[in-house]
Amino acid sequence: xxxxxxxxxxxxxxxxxxxxxxxxxxxxxxxxxxxxxxxxxxxxxxxxxxxxxxxxxxxxxxxxxxxxxxxxxxxxxxxxxxxxxxxxxxxxxxxxxxxxxxxxxxxxxxxxxxxxxxxxxxxxxxxxxxxxxxxxxxxxxxxxxxxxxxxxxxxxxxxxxxxxxxxxxxxxxxxxxxxxxxxxxxxxxxxxxxxxxxxxxxxxxxxxxxxxxxxxxxxxxxxxxxxxxxxxxxxxxxxxxxxxxxxxxxxxxxxxxxxxxxxxxxxxxxxxxxxxxxxxxxxxxxxxxxxxxxxxxxxxxxxxxxxxxxxxxxxxxxxxxx
Numbered sequence: 001x002x003x004x005x006x007x008x009x010x011x012x013x014x015x016x017x018x019x020x021x022x023x024x025x026x027x028x029x030x031x032x033x034x035x036x037x038x039x040x041x042x043x044x045x046x047x048x049x050x051x052x053x054x055x056x057x058x059x060x061x062x063x064x065x066x067x068x069x070x071x072x073x074x075x076x077x078x079x080x081x082x083x084x085x086x087x088x089x090x091x092x093x094x095x096x097x098x099x100x101x102x103x104x105x106x107x108x109x110x111x112x113x114x115x116x117x118x119x120x121x122x123x124x125x126x127x128x129x130x131x132x133x134x135x136x137x138x139x140x141x142x143x144x145x146x147x148x149x150x151x152x153x154x155x156x157x158x159x160x161x162x163x164x165x166x167x168x169x170x171x172x173x174x175x176x177x178x179x180x181x182x183x184x185x186x187x188x189x190x191x192x193x194x195x196x197x198x199x200x201x202x203x204x205x206x207x208x209x210x211x212x213x214x215x216x217x218x219x220x221x222x223x224x225x226x227x228x229x230x231x232x233x234x235x236x237x238x239x240x241x242x243x244x245x246x247x248x249x250x251x252x253x254x255x256x257x258x259x260x261x262x263x264x265x266x267x268x269x270x271x272x273x274x275x276x277x278x279x280x281x282x283x284x285x286x287x288x289x290x291x292x293x294x295x296x297x298x299x300x301x302x303x304x305x306x307x308x309x310x311x312x313x314x315x316x317x318x319x320x321x322x
Contacts, residue, residue, distance in 0.1 A: 043148050044104025046097060047162065057082060058089075058161030060151045063134065063237070063307025065288060066174040069144045069167045076307035077116055077135040077151060081159060090132040092156035093117050098139055099148045102164060110150065114139065119310040121240055122247045131240050134308050141167035174287045178302055182223070182295045184214040187261055187280040196262050196278050201231035202239065206246055208260035213280070216257035217299035222321035224248065224256060224314070227281060228290035229263035232272045237308040238263075241290040247311040248318060255322045263289045296321045 040046035063076030077096070079089040097112030120133035141147065147165045152158070170177060188194040190209050199209050208226075216223040226245050228238035242260060249258045263286075264275035284291075294303040294317055303317050 041109055042104060042106055043097065043099040043101075043108075043110050043150055043162075044106075046110055046150055047104065047160070058151060058153060058159035059086070060149065060161045060163040062163060062165065063235070066306055067141060067165055067167045068170055068173050068177060069141045070170060071177060072138050072140050073167075074303075074305050075116075075137050075139060075165075076309075077137065079135060079151070079153065079159075079161075081157060087129070088131070089153065089156065089159075091118055091120070092135075092153045094135050094151055094153045096137050096139075096152075097150040098141075098165075099150075100141075100143050100145060102146045102148055104148075112150075113152070116151065119313055121244060122311040123243060124240070131237055131308070133310060134237075136309075136313065141165075143167070144169050175285045175291070176293070176301055176304070178304060180301050182213065182217050182225075182293065182299050182301055183283055184217060184299075185212065185280045185283050187213045187259065188278070194279055196265055198266055199262065200260060201229055201262060201266060202242055202260075203230075206242060206260050208245075208249070208258045211257065211259065213259060213261075216259060217295055219257065220297055222256045222297055222318060223259065223295040224292065224318055225259045225261060225295065226290060226292045227261045227263060227284070227286055229266075231266070232264055232275060233289060234272065235289070235308070238290045241292070241308050244309060244311040245292065245314065248315045251311075251315060252318065252322065256318055294318050294321060 040049055059080035061078040063078055067073045080086050081089050094116040095113035096116050097110035099108055099110045101108055114137055116135045116137035118133060118135050124132040144167050147167060148162060149165055150162045152160045188196045188199050189212055190199060193199045200206055213225060224245060226242060228242045230239035230242060233239065245258065261280045262278050263281050265278055267275065288306060290308060292305040292309055293301050296302050302321060
């Protein structure tokens with residue numbers, strides 16, 4: 001088995017670009033149905049139970065990488081049915097088990113099943129190959145290290161698969177955690193783009209570029225800050241995520257601040273591999289895209305979402321801060 005931590009490029013290449021490169025050894029394999037027992041003494045036994053119930057394969061790809069021990073982690077799961085060039089699964093609910101080992105024979109009872117429901121986008125694109133929503137689950141890793149994740153769809157074709165996660169100590173987090181003060185960035189606005197041009201790669205541009213993060217966290221309103229690049233996004237999930245936040249903005253109006261930060265400087269003469277991260281993206285030390293942070297009236301981060309989100313997930317959380 002390949003137990004190395006995945007790079008963000010691994011995740012994006014494997015999970016979103018048609019699933020044509022799903023070849024990471026030992027990472028995405030297992031099969032089964034939904035009629036066998038849902039508990040076992042090891043995750044290896046759990047997989048055997050599911051395999052005995054069928055012969056379908058589910059490929060599971062994580063939408064993020066910054067998973068921290070001791071906090072509630074928001075996980076996005078991209079599910080793919082079958083092997084190479086197989087389609088993404090849209091609309092199926094799922095459930096997951098977590099085990100703090102990569103050894104299938106370890107005598108450790110998996111934690112689960114935990115629901116990983118499907119959350120649809122408020123306004124999905126019509127193309128059958130573009131993201132229509134995502135599956136999410138929240139989990140608090142009690143220890144640092146490698147974890148095996150078993151995922152089973154509970155509707156539709158009822159498939160089973162596995163992937164791995166590496167949980168980190170809070171001191172190793174890539175970016176800010178809930179409870180931290182938001183960085184008072186002088187982020188790009190229509191008045192001063194801080195070298196980012198275009199300031200918004202969405203068509204048409206969104207209306208989230210009127211104030212800086214510094215101004216927002218000092219004006220007494222809660223703030224939603226999304227880091228996403230609709231044009232250059234490698235996961236193809238930035239544009240839909242930005243559209244979801246626009247839906248929330250339309251619903252809440254001026255009750256909260258809404259800010260969109262582009263990931264790159266957006267030099268139109270360069271490829272995405274050649275792009276330079278925008279100043280605010282660098283300041284917040286973000287290793288991936290998209291990201292969303294919900295910040296309360298006092299400037300404290302209350303929620304963070306890596307890898308994508310939907311309006312139905314975010315609006316209730318932001319509404320609590322209004």
